[in-house]
Amino acid sequence: MNSIIPTALLTLLALVNFGQACIDKSIYYEIDNEIEKIASSINAEEQLVHFYGGIVRLAAHDFMDYDQNSDTSFGSDGCIDWNHEVNKGLETIWCTSCPLTKLYRKKYSFISKADFWIASANAVIRQLSKNQSFDLANTFLWGRKDATTCKGSGNRIPLATGTCQDVEDTMLDAMGLEWRDAVALLGAHTIGKGHEAVRSPFERHDGYWMPTVADSLRFDKQYYEELILRTWRARNSGTDLEDFTASTEETHEHPQIMLKSDVCLLYNSDSNYPCCSKTHRFRNGRNQCDVEQVLSKKKCRRYSNRDTRMQAVNAVLEYLGGSSPNDNQGPFYRAFNTAWYKATTNGHDNLKPLRRMC
Template identity: 45%
Template sequence: MKPTNAALNNILMLSLVPPFQAAPCPMANTGQVPPNDAIHGDVQKPNLRRRVVSLSENPDTKAKLDSIIDNRKQRMLQEECLTSATYDAIDADIESIARTFLDDESRSHFLGGVVRLAAHDFLDYNKDDPTAPFGSDGCIEFDDSHNAGLEDIWCAECDLTRLYQESYSHISKADFWVVAANSVVNQTSSGVLNLKDSFVWGRVDNASCQDSALRLPETTGCSEVEEVFLTRLGLSRTDAAALLGAHTLGRGDANFSGHHGIWVDTVSESLVFNKRYYEEIIRRAWLPRNQDAANQDWTWGGRNGDSPRFMLNVDMCLRFDIEQTFPCCTRTDRLANDNVTNPCGDLSEFPCSSYDDSNARKEFADAVDLFATGGGNNIGNTLNGPWYEAFTAAWNSATTNGLTNPRPLARGCTLSPTSPPTQNPTTSPVTSSPTAACHDVPSFLDKYGRQRDCPWVVADGQNRCLKFAHLCPVTCGESLNKSYVMMSSKFFLDSINEETLGSRLRVMLQKEREDKQSRMVVKVDTFPPKIQRIVVTSLLEDLEMNEVPQEYLDIAPTNYTHTLSIIQVKQNASVSFLIGIASAEYSIASIHRNERATNDDVCRAYYKLAEAFDRYKSLHDNGWPFHNMIAGSKRKCINNSTTSTVGVDCGAAPGGWTKYLVEQTGCEEVYSIDPGLLSDSVLSLPNVHHLQMTGQEAMPMLKERLTKRKMLISIWWDFSGQLCLCIDH
C-alpha cells in the first residue's frame, strides 16, 4: 500500500525537504538550545504514520468510487465549455468521495490534498518569464521532492484521477483541479465560502513543465514567501497571508516532509475551513522543534497525543520576526497547566519579537491579527468574514495568473465529442441532470476496521441505516418514494424550531378547520422521517397548552380527515421546509407504493411514475382534475383515442420513466430524449428510441417521423414543464 500524502499542507504547499537531506536551519545561531521534544512523541511510531487507504486497494472504497463514476458517466457530454451544472456535479462527486473515508484523519488527508494539488499547479507561475510562465496549467512534476505525496492524490488508480478521466475529461485538468479545490473549500466551510460565482474557466493544460518544481517555495521563512507570492505571482503580503490560512485543513506527515502533526487543535478541526489557523499562531506558546535538522519546525509545550500541533517557519514568520530572534518562544507570558512553569521551557526568557512599523513585513502581522479576530475585539469568535474575503481575492488572482481568455460558467453548451475544452462556447438550452442508479457496496469497514456488508446493517432486528444508508441505499430502502399532496395553506419555514413550530402549525390547522362542523383529525407526514417525532411532539404540546379540545382538533395516525405534510426542500440554495395540508380523500394512503429497488435499478423515477399513474386513476375517480395534482414537475397528457400511441420522455437520462412507459402503459413506442446516456437496462428494451439531443432539437425530427406514420403522442413527460403538450396528427 502506498502511503498517501499526510503532508497535505493544503495551500502553501511549500517544498518540504525530505528528512534524509542535510540542511541547516537558515536562522540558526548560537543562542539558547530549544527544549527536548520528547513530550510530543517519536514521529516514527507506527500509530503516528496514518495513511489514507488507497481506493484501488480497499474493496469498500473502490466499490463506492466505482458507483460514483458509473453514475457520473451519464454526464460525459464532451461540452465545448464548462457549465454550471458540471461545476456542481464535480462538487457533489468530491463530497461523495470524501465520505468514503471512514475516519477524520483519512478524510483530512484527501481534502487537504485536493487543495494542495491545485495550489502546487499555480505556485510555479512566474509573471516575468514569457516563454515558460507555467501557473495553473495541469502540469506538476510529481517525481520532484517538492511535490512529495501528491502522487497519491493524482495517479493512475487514484480516486480523483479516475473521476476526471472517466467523467470530466472534456475539460482541462487545470480547470478540474481548481473546481475540485473550490469544492473542498465550499464543503469544509459549510457552504459559506462558495467560490463558484467568481470562478472562470479556460485554463489550458501543458504536456510538459520541466523544472517547474524549482520555483516552488522552501519552508525556511518569509523570504521564500515574498519571492514566490510577491515577486513571481504578483500578489501582496496580505494575499500571501490569506492563502497560507488554508493550512487549517489537512496535516503534515513525516513520511513525506519530515513534519508531523496538524496546524489546529484537533483532528476534527483540520476538516474545517475557518480562521482557526490564525488563532493558533497567536494563542499558543510556540517554540522550535528539531533545531538544526532538515525538518526543523515549531510546536507548543502542551501534550499533543498522536497528532502534535506544529507550524512551519513560513507560518511563524507571518506574525513574529523569527529571523532576528531565533530560537525563541512566542508566548513567554503564558503559564503551563500547573500554573507555575512556562510552556516555553528553556526559552521562557527568549520571546520572539514582533515587527515594528518600519518593517514591510508588518503587513503580514496585521493581516494575521485581522484574520484571527475577524475584525472583533478578540480571537474567541466565529467571524471568518475578513479572511474569507481576502482568501477569495487572493485565490482568484493566483488561479487565474496567465489565463488569457477567462470565461464564466455557461448555462449550456453545444455537444462536440472531438472538440477541445479551450474553444469558445456556444450556448443552447439546458437539459436535465440524470438520476443516479442504485448500488449497495459489496462490503465496507466500520469505524473499528471490521469488514461489514449491507445484510449486516439490518441483521438481527437491528437498523443501522441511519449510519450506513449512503453505503446500502437498496438494503436501507433509500429508493422508497412517497408522494405528498398539498392543496392549501402552503408556506416555508427556514428551520424546524421546536419552540415556535407548534404554534405555527396550530394556527394553520385552525384556519383550515374554520367553517367546518365535523371533527378534524390530522395525520403528520414528514420528509425526512426523522423530524416526524419533533413535529408531532411540538404540535401536541401546543394544542394542550392552548386547551384546544380533541373533539375539535386532534392528531392521530389513523382515521384521519387531513394530512399535514412537512417536506425538507432546497430553496434559494438553502434548506427550508415546505408545509401544507390536504384532505384525506386526496392523500390516498393506500396508493403509496412501497416497492424496494434492486441493485442496478434505474432508481426513483420508475416508482414515482408508477405512483403517479395509480394516483391519477384514484383521483380522477374522485372528481379531482389531474392537472391539479402535479405542478411544476413532469406532466402528463392523455389522448383517449384508440389510435396507436407513442410515449415521449423529454429529459430522460438515465431512463427510469422511459422504462415505466414501455413496461406498464402499453405504448407501442417510446422516444427517450436527452443528450445524456441511457442505462443499458433501458436501451435493451424493445421499441425504445434514444434521441441523444435536447428537446428543442428533437421536435422537428419527432414531428416529421410521427406524422408520416400517422401515430399519436399519447403520453408526454417533460422535466422542465416548458414543452408539455399533446401533438395530434
C-alpha cells in the same frame, strides 16, 4: 445515418475544443457532488483530512509555480513537477488508482486538468466552510490549457522549511500578490496536516496545524486564532525539519505544528530562529517554551512598525474578524476569495466565467 455523423462531429469538436470544453454550472456543481461522494466513502478522519487537504494542495502547487518575471511563466496548467521533493505526497492524491484521478478520467477528461483541479479544490473549500456557505463559483473561470511538461517548476515553490523570505519571493515577487493575499492563502493550512516521510525528509513535519483532527476538517479562520493564541516553540532546530510546535503538544493525540513560514507572518522569526513566541507563559510551574532549558529566554521578535511585513501582521489580525472569541468568518472568506482568484488566473488570458448552460 450520414446526416447524423456531421452533427456528432460538430458536437464533439465543440465539447473538446483542445481540452477546453465549456464548463457550465451544472458541470461545476456535479464535480462538487462527486468530491463529496468520494469523501463520504472515507471513514477515517485522518484519511479524510489527507484527501481534502491534498486536493487543495494539488491546485495550489499547480498555481504557485507562476513567475511573472520569467519567459516560462507556468501557473495553473495541470502540470506538477512530480520528481521534486516539494510535491511529495501529491502522488497519493493524483495517480492511476487515486479516486480523484479515476473520477476525472471517467467523467471529466473533456476539460483540462487545471480547470478540474481548481473546481475540485473549490468543492473542498465549500464543503468544509462554515455552514457550507463559502461558494467560489462566482469567481471560477475556465479555459486553461494543460502543459505537457513543467520540469523545474518545483524549484519555485517554497519547501516546508521555508521562511517569510521564501513566501515573499514566491507569492509577492513572482506571483504578483500582496501580503494580505499571501496570508489569506496560507489560511488554507486550517485543513492541512504534516506528512510522515515516505521518500523525502521535507515531508516529515509530523502533526496538524489545528489542535484536533476534527478541527482540520473545517475551512475557517482558526488558523489565525491558533497562530496568535498558542505558545509556539522552535522544533528540530539545525535539521532539515525545522519548524514550530505548540507547547500543548503533549496533551494532544498528535503534535500541533506551524511551519516557519506560518509563524513569521506574526513574528520576525526569520531573523532569530530558534525562538519561542510567548516566553512568559507557565504551566505547573514550568515555562511553556522550555525544551532542555534553551528557549525560555529567547522570544520571537515582533516586527517594527516600518517593516513591510507589518502588512502580514495586520492581515492576520484582520482575518480574526474582531475580538476573540467570535464566529465572524467574513474578513477571511472575502480575502481568500480575492487571493484565490488572483492566484488561479495568473498568466491566463481569455478565461471564461461559468455559464448557466453550455
